[in-house]
Amino acid sequence: xxxxxxxxxxxxxxxxxxxxxxxxxxxxxxxxxxxxxxxxxxxxxxxxxxxxxxxxxxxxxxxxxxxxxxxxxxxxxxxxxxxxxxxxxxxxxxxxxxxxxxxxxxxxxxxxxxxxxxxxxxxxxxxxxxxxxxxxxxxxxxxxxxxxxxxxxxxxxxxxxxxxxxxxxxxxxxxxxxxxxxxxxxxxxxxxxxxxxxxxxxxxxxxxxxxxxxxxxxxxxxxxxxxxxxxxxxxxxxxxxxxxxxxxxxxxxxxxxxxxxxxxxxxxxxxxxxxxxxxxxxxxxxxxxxxxxxxxxxxxxxxxxxxxxxxxxxxxxxxxxxxxxxxxxxxxxxxxxxxxx
Amino acid sequence: xxxxxxxxxxxxxxxxxxxxxxxxxxxxxxxxxxxxxxxxxxxxxxxxxxxxxxxxxxxxxxxxxxxxxxxxxxxxxxxxxxxxxxxxxxxxxxxxxxxxxxxxxxxxxxxxxxxxxxxxxxxxxxxxxxxxxxxxxxxxxxxxxxxxxxxxxxxxxxxxxxxxxxxxxxxxxxxxxxxxxxxxxxxxxxxxxxxxxxxxxxxxxxxxxxxxxxxxxxxxxxxxxxxxxxxxxxxxxxxxxxxxxxxxxxxxxx
Numbered sequence: 061x062x063x064x065x066x067x068x069x070x071x072x073x074x075x076x077x078x079x080x081x082x083x084x085x086x087x088x089x090x091x092x093x094x095x096x097x098x099x100x101x102x103x104x105x106x107x108x109x110x111x112x113x114x115x116x117x118x119x120x121x122x123x124x125x126x127x128x129x130x131x132x133x134x135x136x137x138x139x140x141x142x143x144x145x146x147x148x149x150x151x152x153x154x155x156x157x158x159x160x161x162x163x164x165x166x167x168x169x170x171x172x173x174x175x176x177x178x179x180x181x182x183x184x185x186x187x188x189x190x191x192x193x194x195x196x197x198x199x200x201x202x203x204x205x206x207x208x209x210x211x212x213x214x215x216x217x218x219x220x221x222x223x224x225x226x227x228x229x230x231x232x233x234x235x236x237x238x239x240x241x242x243x244x245x246x247x248x249x250x251x252x253x254x255x256x257x258x259x260x261x262x263x264x265x266x267x268x269x270x271x272x273x274x275x276x277x278x279x280x281x282x283x284x285x286x287x288x289x290x291x292x293x294x295x296x297x298x299x300x301x302x303x304x305x306x307x308x309x310x311x312x313x314x315x316x317x318x319x320x321x322x323x324x325x326x327x328x329x330x331x332x333x334x335x336x337x338x339x340x341x342x343x344x345x346x347x348x349x350x351x352x353x354x355x356x357x358x359x360x361x362x363x364x365x366x367x368x369x370x371x372x373x374x375x376x377x378x379x380x381x382x383x384x385x386x387x388x389x390x391x392x393x394x395x396x397x398x399x400x401x
Numbered sequence: 402x403x404x405x406x407x408x409x410x411x412x413x414x415x416x417x418x419x420x421x422x423x424x425x426x427x428x429x430x431x432x433x434x435x436x437x438x439x440x441x442x443x444x445x446x447x448x449x450x451x452x453x454x455x456x457x458x459x460x461x462x463x464x465x466x467x468x469x470x471x472x473x474x475x476x477x478x479x480x481x482x483x484x485x486x487x488x489x490x491x492x493x494x495x496x497x498x499x500x501x502x503x504x505x506x507x508x509x510x511x512x513x514x515x516x517x518x519x520x521x522x523x524x525x526x527x528x529x530x531x532x533x534x535x536x537x538x539x540x541x542x543x544x545x546x547x548x549x550x551x552x553x554x555x556x557x558x559x560x561x562x563x564x565x566x567x568x569x570x571x572x573x574x575x576x577x578x579x580x581x582x583x584x585x586x587x588x589x590x591x592x593x594x595x596x597x598x599x600x601x602x603x604x605x606x607x608x609x610x611x612x613x614x615x616x617x618x619x620x621x622x623x624x625x626x627x628x629x630x631x632x633x634x635x636x637x638x639x640x641x642x643x644x645x646x647x648x649x650x651x652x653x654x655x
Contacts, residue, residue: 279507285494286501290485296449297554298474298502343489 070354134360141330163198273315432605488536499553
């Protein structure tokens, strides 16, 4: 009931952010010519937009993929965070909790440190591929370790196994960095997250994972609501708790691993966006999941625009912006709720 | 209706319920009593599929361990000792969870399911709480809501674990009256664990006294609630008195 206005709000926010993202930027044509140029590029329509080929290339090949990728990444990290919070019944976990980010970080570091300079003429960029593989491997390992110690009956065990795994992977990564200090800058640029060099190829690579992941998570919205009353009661209500947890974690991890492998470890989105959504529209996963997709996309694209404009012509890393904007905004919202409540 | 045959529950190497057997007829109320750690909760959790068990539990001849989880949940509803009530869930959302056993894996609740949930809310005088958040409710209201969720499952067997332990004396009576009323109205079979011995004897048709996982006494209240039994298994100084109407009253002594 109170979800519908927010659904419309989410669609509007996402569309506005995407449009602003396409219209703004240092180089390129004046913003008001861009809609004309877009129309001109539709079949059967021909308008003199006054946009040169070079300017159009900036819009189509640089800005558009960046904005679309930003939207996909923001949507995935938010819906992944919401789902992780659901299956672990813990508001503080994010989609990196079981080691997806630490695994991706280690994979990328390993590649940048050991095969530096290589790969330039490879058919695919090996860094995202290896980051993706390591992210999945790390989460799988956490799950196996957690399950071995009863983690499937108690969510705390699995979360703690994740904490141990993240520490271990981070330690290995730090060791690698210390041994290869000449790549520190490169690795940090990767870790802090960037959408700068986004291409349509990146979008094509990530979109299927994000799509499938979002669909599977959406199909489990009712189960995520049932898990809110705890494993025992959900079991008594006929919910196959262990299976739901495994499927949701797998889907959220696949999508998260895919996006972090191209965009780096953008922090805070997976925690702050689902909570903002819960504060606005209530905490039923039937609303939280779709709204996280919409507001997550809007939030990340908006942060990217700010990162581009703040110290133009240079750029702030997107991971810095999300935390810088997200944390104070979140505190204000929490305060507003405590005053109202 | 529900039969338990040699039910055994173990946590690791520790056996918490040993060879428990009982037959509970349709519409009957069986009360489980016993000191803390006697195995009452574990036995009830076995009946609702939350903990694994050896032996047999069957509803109308259908062995629970062999049924699909949803089918089992349609037969046995559970009111836990400390239900977890998400503070920002609404009353209707909560009671609707009682329909989960009827919804297919990827399905959603049908209009029928929603109507049954609304009816359960109304039956327990909770219609006004449908859109209220659980965090705003009092203890008595919460307890009724948990019973409403169990009612929404339309299960023939209702399992209650200490349903009154968090309530004051008035709300204890109200909750038990409610269960008694539902039992009469719909012929529901009830198995409950209870701490208050007088109330247990008053509402249940039969009592089973558990001690360290074993059944040490079973039968009508007057046969189970005896001073020797209470001294031996609860280590309590108590006076047992039978009222003219047959009610057995247990009063602790200083």
